[in-house]
Amino acid sequence: MNPVARALWNPIVAKEYRTRMRTWRSPFAITLYVVLLGGLGWAVFAAMTGNTLGLGGSGTNYGMYLFMFLIVFQVALLGFITPALTAGAISSERERQTLDLLFVTPLAPFSILWGKLLASMSFVVLLLILSIPLFSLVFLLGGIELDQVVYAFAVTGSTALTLGFVGIAFSSLFRRTLPATVAAYGAAFVLLLGAYVYGFLFPTDADPTSTVVPAPPAITLVSPVIPLVTIATNQPVSGYGVRVDYSRYTKGIPAAGGYCTPTVNGAMCTSGPVYSFGTNQNTGTTLPSGLFKGWQYWQASIVMQLMICAVALAFSALVLPPVRRFHLRRRRPVTAPAPA
């Protein structure tokens, strides 16, 4: 076996598969996952056909709505499952006192990390595969193309991978599983919801001299929520992550008692004229400005997440080895003090 194949496929993966699937937890988690996702799909469909929750209306949107709810809910579920899979990966080996036994084998610490990650993420991939039949129901209703499903699954997979890498990093850092799990869930909360909320708290200011609506802050793309909604609806989320100072627009000032809402095509006011940012927003899901100008939302999101993965992996590789090559603090030679 060549070194690359050996690094990617190592005994830890096979051992993890074996031990993971022999417990009742894995079948239970799989069943619960499918039941919850299916239950949500059924509830959304019932709400649409029953014209409740504001989801009724045109039947042509049923597929789109169902897909949007399913894909966002799937990410939320993975946000709960992935940290649980990875946060204990290394720390549980420490608690079981088997980590030293792995360190004295010729396996490199990176191989140990990779084996743990591959085994955990394989379970996530299994869950994603199991959800495909549910998502295929969307095609019966129409309104969603195959490429949208592929992009949405790519974002979902990338999000799960990010949560997995972050979970492994905390698992490498903390000696105990409990603090590692708490930290991994905290990080998942920040990545999934914190980055999303950031867009509301610190939006991009629209430039009154520009003819385009600016993109939300790049950091918000770490969260998969907006990219997934964008993929499902095939258009950006109106007003998210953008602040329009209407006093600076000659034609965007609302009449007394009125208000304006930033839209793709400008500030739509309840009365008075509509200020047009221009017509170069036809593609809909392309980021109009900022770091990822011209990219699709989902592409930018995946790149941001992969950057986090790289940082988390580098951090894990730094803190995991029992004897670190790089020391966080400068070491000075010490003369042994006389024992007490």
Next chain:
Amino acid sequence: MIAVQNLTKVYGKRAALDHVSFEVPEREIFGFVGPNGAGKTTTLRILAALLEPTEGKAYIDGADVTKDREKVHTRIGYMPDFFGVYDQLTLTEYLDFYAACYRQPKSRRQKIVEDLLALVGMTERKNQLVDTLSRGLKQRACLARALVHDPAVLLLDEPASGLDPRARVEMREILKELQGMGKTIIISSHILPELTELCTMIGIIDHGRMRATGTVREVIARLTSGRRLRINVLDEKDAAIEVLTPLAAIRHVEAVNGSIEAEYDGDERTASDILVALTGAGIRVSSFTPVDGGLEDAFLKATSEEVG
């Protein structure tokens, strides 16, 4: 085979190891003795390249443990003072997993596992989950794990700790067999009689400092003030003490629990001369035994010395 030179490990202001040096030639069994917290585990962890020394060097078969870890890991079999077993793995799978970690070819792994199970006498338990094994059996399974890559050097940290007498004897038998297979072994233990019987060399460590090292006989000779005899006589105990006391070789004589214990300088010939002196004085000697508690005495003496 193993060389430790001025090994020092400092945690904060506490020296766990203070310039420890010793050497273990090939095929020797080195008993590493010391009270709890003396620095035995720290030394073994440094030798296993799991810990970096603050100062000093250590070599396994010529490989520097701080620089050539991969070579060190292929040379050593490390058995820590805990079990380290997984749930949901049978004994065969457990050993096969570590054999795979040590890059043993798949075609050979089954044979390796079968041979090791036979060596530690656990063939009939091969399909039992490792975490359900008793303490003694787990210890044997862990010893088998340390042998999956047929290492030349074994680092065994308290292998008999917590075992019942029977399991302890079984472990000792296995170690003797490994000695016969030509392994170089470092075994840390606080159970002295075991080491006396098993080890060819010994090192006594206390408060992070090596108090004595060498062959068992050398260490005992260096640390104990003299050799000891236990003599039983029929009726003339006082007369026997009177005969013994003026002898030049005798350092000290005392009556202990109905016997006479005599400490002397010299060898077996001197002991024979003492016996001749007793019988020549008409003392009827019923038993005349060299007392073999030397290592224990040596250990107590070495570890009770004033540190400084």
